[in-house]
Amino acid sequence: MGSIDNYILRTTLTSFAVVLASLTGVIWITQALRGIDLMTSQGQTIVTFLGLTSMAVPVLVLVIAPIALMIAVAHTLNRLATDSEVIVMNAAGLSPLRILRPFMFAAAVVAMLVTVIGAYVAPEGLRRINRWDSEITADILANILQPGRFAQLETNLTIRVRERQPGGLLVGVFIDDRRDPKERISIIADHGTVLKNNDGSFLVLEDGTLQRFETGKRDPALVAFGRYAFDMSKFSRARDVSYGIRERYLWELIWPPADDPLYARLPNQFRTEMHERLLAPIYPFVFTALTFAFLGLPRTTRQSRNFSIAGTIITVFLVRLAGFACSIAAAGNLWFAGVQYLLLTTTIGLSIWLIAHHVVIEPPARLTEFINSTLASLTRRRLRAAPP
Incomplete structure (x- = not known):
């Protein structure tokens, strides 16, 4: 040129x-x-x-x-x-x-x-x-549970964690589960941890209460628990690419x-x-x-x-x-x-x-x-x- x-x-x-x-x-x-x-x-x-x-x-x-x-x-x-x-x-x-x-x-x-x-x-x-x-x-459990924020995993499932401490300890856990149209479950726990095994992923909660509001009943059912496992496998399973x-x-x-x-x-x-x-x-x-x-x-x-x-x-x-x-x-x-x-x-x-x-x-x-x-x-x- x-x-x-x-x-x-x-x-x-x-x-x-x-x-x-x-x-x-x-x-x-x-x-x-x-x-x-x-x-x-x-x-x-x-x-x-x-x-x-x-x-x-x-x-x-x-x-x-x-x-x-x-x-x-x-x-x-x-x-x-x-x-x-x-x-x-x-x-x-x-x-x-x-x-x-x-x-x-x-x-x-x-x-x-x-x-x-x-x-x-x-x-x-x-x-x-x-x-x-x-x-x-696949790693949504580690990413979505942010301290001080309400995280909506699904349309009718909300989780909040007050703080995250060393060792993966989640303090002040609140769960509002309305996925079942016949009932609404509210869980408040002092602390919890994420557990993954062959059966799936679970949010293991300790020292808390569970309130179940059933349709047609005026008063909720209140249960105090020392240890409760909330299934999170659906939200941590890697989808096929x-x-x-x-x-x-x-x-x-x-x-x-x-x-x-x-x-x-x-x-x-x-x-x-x-x-x-x-x-x-x-x-x-x-x-x-x-x-x-x-x-x-x-x-x-x-x-x-x-x-x-x-x-x-x-x-x-x-x-x-x-x-x-x-x-x-x-x-x-x-x-x-x-x-x-x-x-x-x-x-x-x-x-x-x-x-x-x-x-x-x-x-x-x-x-x-x-x-x-x-x-x-x-x-x-x-x-x-x-x-x-």
């Missing part, structure tokens, strides 16, 4: 990295805030919280990366046009297709990034979330095991996810070609670029929206996956044809005149309405 290619490639990839980090960070924060109850209700540490939520970042990158590249290409082209560099390159004999080449190199870099993430990194992150969630659930379709690696989607029960039940969903992963690396090329078709051709400073920028955003949005629609429809009919391939190839082919034939996409003259006259009329009205 020449110096011009290196300059454009470096500028585009730098802008892409900044935009990708910014968009991913903002969306990650909004998504992570939804899981803040992981720390508040289950007593997890900030490290666990950040670790779990960050595992979903590669999935966000799959969708955000092509959009970030489009913004980076638009920024680079606008910068080249503002400094009249596009006009100088064109005057020096560089055709629009030649100027497009370094942008396609940048799209190839992003496409490789998306391919690696879609094939391995994203499903591996989702798998780790699944396994980590299973481990947290099974991976969904989005958690499968790309090669598992292309060549699924013949004895896979999920594939036997949902073969179309497997193929739909496979096509979605294979199509993801094509979007960077499509968005780059589209953006260049609107903004990359040389034009005079009198020609407004606002329409071109708006047209780029609207066209990219419509193409991506059509891609999502085809992916959803492909779950019922795999022919829609072929429609998505046709859509992307047609879009990139039409964009390159416009670039090769030096077609500058401009709004119709009547539309431009209407917008200008409307803006001028609004300006005159505002000036007349302004106080002297």
Whole structure:
């Protein structure tokens, strides 16, 4: 590559990295805030919280990366046009297709990034979330019984521990059990410990009282006990980890095991996810070609670029929206996956044809005149309405 290619490639990839980090960070924060109850209700540490939520970042990158590249290409082209560099390159004999080449190199870099993430990194992150969630659930006795807090294990089961002392001693235990609609049990114990054996996990309480409120009876039954075992096996049993379709690696989607029960039940969903992963690396090329078709051709400073920028955003949005629609429809009919391939190839082919034939996409003259006259009329009205 020449110096011009290196300059454009470096500028585009730098802008892409900044935009990708910014968009991913903002969306990650909004998504992570939804899981803040992981720390508040289950007593997890900030490290666990950040670790779990960050595992979903590669999935966000799959969708955000092509959009970030489009913004980076638009920024680079606008910068080249503002400094009249596009006009100088064109005057020096560089055709629009030649100027497009370094942008396609940048799209190839992003496409490789998306391919690696879609094939391995994203499903591996989702798998780790699944396994980590299973481990947290299995260790819920150690994590959920936090001193001074009411922990709701189920809809009608609440436990509170006043303090935790060395050796695993739980002091001041309160249990409110309303899982049986025919009775309500309230237990207050001086202290207790967690016991795990082959029969399960138990909260062994000592020196306490048990009150049973039965439906239809006015007075509760009160029992004082010296030792009482409350079964907690349901909440400390690790669930079996099974991976969904989005958690499968790309090669598992292309060549699924013949004895896979999920594939036997949902073969179309497997193929739909496979096509979605294979199509993801094509979007960077499509968005780059589209953006260049609107903004990359040389034009005079009198020609407004606002329409071109708006047209780029609207066209990219419509193409991506059509891609999502085809992916959803492909779950019922795999022919829609072929429609998505046709859509992307047609879009990139039409964009390159416009670039090769030096077609500058401009709004119709009547539309431009209407917008200008409307803006001028609004300006005159505002000036007349302004106080002297």
